[in-house]
Amino acid sequence: MTTYAPSEIEAKWQAAWADAETFKAVRSEDKPKYYVLEMFPYPSGNLHIGHVRNYTMGDVIARYKLATGHNVLHPMGWDAFGMPAENAAMASGGHPKDWTYANIAHMKSQMLPLGLSLDWTREFATCDPEYYGQQQALFIDFLEKGLIYRKKATVNWDPVDMTVLANEQVIDGKGWRSGAEVERRELVQWFFKISDYSEELLNALDGLDDWPAKVKLMQSNWIGMSRGIEINFERTDGGDPIVCYSTRPDTMRGASFIAVAPDHPVSKALADDNPELAAFVDECRKMDTTEVAMEKAEKKGIDTGIRVKHPVYPDQELPVWIGNFVLMDYGTGAVFGCPAHDQRDLDFARKYDLPVRNAFYMPGEEVEVANEALVPAKSEQVVFIDHFAGIEKVTSQEAIDATIDYFEANGLGKGQTKFRLRDWGLSRQRYWGCPIPIVHCDDCGVVPEAKEKLPVQLPDDVSFDIPGNPLDRHPTWRDCACPSCGKPAKRETDTMDTFVDSSWYFARFTAPRASTPTDIDDAAYWMNVDQYIGGIEHAILHLLYSRFFARAMQMTGHLPQGTEEPFNALFTQGMVTHEIYKTTDKDGRPVYHFPSEVTDGKLADGTKVDIIPSAKMSKSKKNVVDPDEILAKYGADTARWFVLSDSPPERDVEWTASGAEAAYKHLGRVWRIAHEISTSDGGDAAQDEDLLRAMHKTIMDATNGIESFGFNAAIAKLYGFTATLAKSKASVGAKREAAKVLAQLMSPMTPHLSEEVWSLLGEEGLIANAPWPVADESMLVEDTITLPVQVNGKRKSEIAVAADAAKDVVESIALSDEAIQKHLDGATPKKVIVVPGRIVNIVI
């Protein structure tokens, strides 16, 4: 072999690793353990370049940790339940199960040639009955401990297809298939009591030192702790008082109306015999259930005719409105509106001609609010008008605290800490998910299935020719015996949210074949995940749910102590984006095209496509890249090297094919250099020190780069060192040493090439098992350094000084520099700043 031949090299070394079981995770007490995990993929059918990037990052860490003496656990599996499988079945026949397992087989066949250091003996899919059966056992244990309960909740209902729609299936308030106006419908559903852990999940964020600050901030805002007050408003008609929750009781003087949610008991009661109100409530029900739809919808309301007394100014009466912007889920489902200090309330007040009264002014600006609400930061000082608690000029925050005290002291309300976080609804009215192991018995009610009957398996004989849940209409599947009394009963036909599947898979990987959800010894050894890697799109829900699950599993004895926070370190890699290519069909509907179908902005038949700027790769937009082509052309090492080299790991990367060629050239160059060294001798030993100094500097830089997720920076240093090595005239002995180290430093990114170079240079054994090189500190010390010299903060020259030169020596060298003299032009510097080892700045 005289040229770099990745296809030969890669197959050879993958076989060698498999024979040696190099990546099998083994428990032993002589080494520290390291658990590295990348978020497992949804088996959409094709690996895309984003997967390659994600798994390569994890692989770099895993291989590096192996080389630094750890027992590494690096598993892989499949997040295999979910809607796309059912959609595929509806669109083109077939069965979700067949579709899913075929996709897994294909994706695995694409993943294997990447040479990832995965322990494939631990592989599982969440749709394996062995996995979801254990998940059903967890459900039953959680239920017993009071972590799961039932209540009514709203869903998007498609009245034509007679089915529940996911939020993404509702487009502009209409069902994606039927086009029918979507309605909200209440169903009894199962919930995890995650809200019991609101405060704990919030406080524990502080301990997550190796999580990105932005993720902790997003979770913190999501949990959304607020201090407020519940205030009773007495009705003038003697009905039950309306309880409002407010975080801004300091604005009470400006209260001008009460707004209740359309599904508030008051609204419901009135709608029963008031057709106008009923029509409005009905209209509100037509809105889809997402937060964004609620917030962006036009704020509308209707006066109920009910009046309440202002609790502080009893001679004032406030009208009670039903508002489409009030959420029954948050607080008490009723708020008071203070138009002067809330823009939404102000818009509402102007629209319906309600009074606007300031509660406070800014100091020195006694201006009544017109069309822009006065909403200063809570830390700003404001002047209150006629404040009932006797306060005048304080910050809003102080006023809030004082008002809560005043209300409590006068029996007008009670201080409350509330959380934005809602309980997690897990019921889904779909087939392709984990069946909820519950039996409904006429006599015994809601009964969990007996554990020895698990898994409650999905039936295979189902059809998807009509919408709706096939479990519901299956002729026999629902029929069962009540686990409690033994009489005929019916199974629950709802399945679990797929977030449940991904909330504990990391724990299952520690003992994937255990006959219980986890093996406590294995979990104790391998948990926690030392490094978790995944997309920022999971910053809130998946990670929060997993944190909740770790606590719940601990409470039910499925995880040992110390695993409340299951992910010690988190890294959120950027997404791979791509342009979107769109044309329009004869009815004006968009048609998307894969990048492989588009050349120079045109389809094969010459049709020009519209190019939409890069966005997250998604199947529906077809802006995905299939890595098969890259692997066939260049091999895995090139693909791995390129996805890491071109962009910092935490940032999005736009896929371009042009860089792959460059990566391939570089790897060929490294191979050639090693080949040359292995077949030559001689050289000039006087050059050795320069080469070895560069080598030790590179060991340090590349190691730091890997440890800090600066893979692109590490690669830049490796490019530089390769050039140094290529040009070096040093002795073959030194060059051999340098090439071996280069191969090692590259090995986490280009493992196959590195093994080949290692063996070319005469090393026995696998580079994967070789100890990581350590930089010799004494080779890193420099005698002379170059310092930039600025005049008034702009660089004008540079000087060479001894590394340990004193400040005044540096100053005089700088001042006597020819270029600096010219700039000073005889003037005396006002000030000279010398930052040792960094810079000199002369101020004139």
Add this chain to the structure above:
RNA sequence: GCCGGUGUGGCGGAAUGGUAGACGCAGGGGAUUCAAAAUCCCCCGCCAGCAAUGGCGUGCCGGUUCGAGUCCGGCCACCGGUACCA
């Protein structure tokens, strides 16, 4: 709407508050070759200038500092999340 993030040459990007543009791509020039491919070497932010050099320059406006891509305030654009996409 709300929460979080990002913005630097033709392009991807580098830079503990200290030489802006490392490294790579594209482009230009050269060596080698009968010729090409491959490989190797050099140049490459913008404007002015033959050059030396000077001025400008990190989305926009302002501030802090001897010094700001980096810190602070206010905007703009784009990306992610927004609880049933995964």
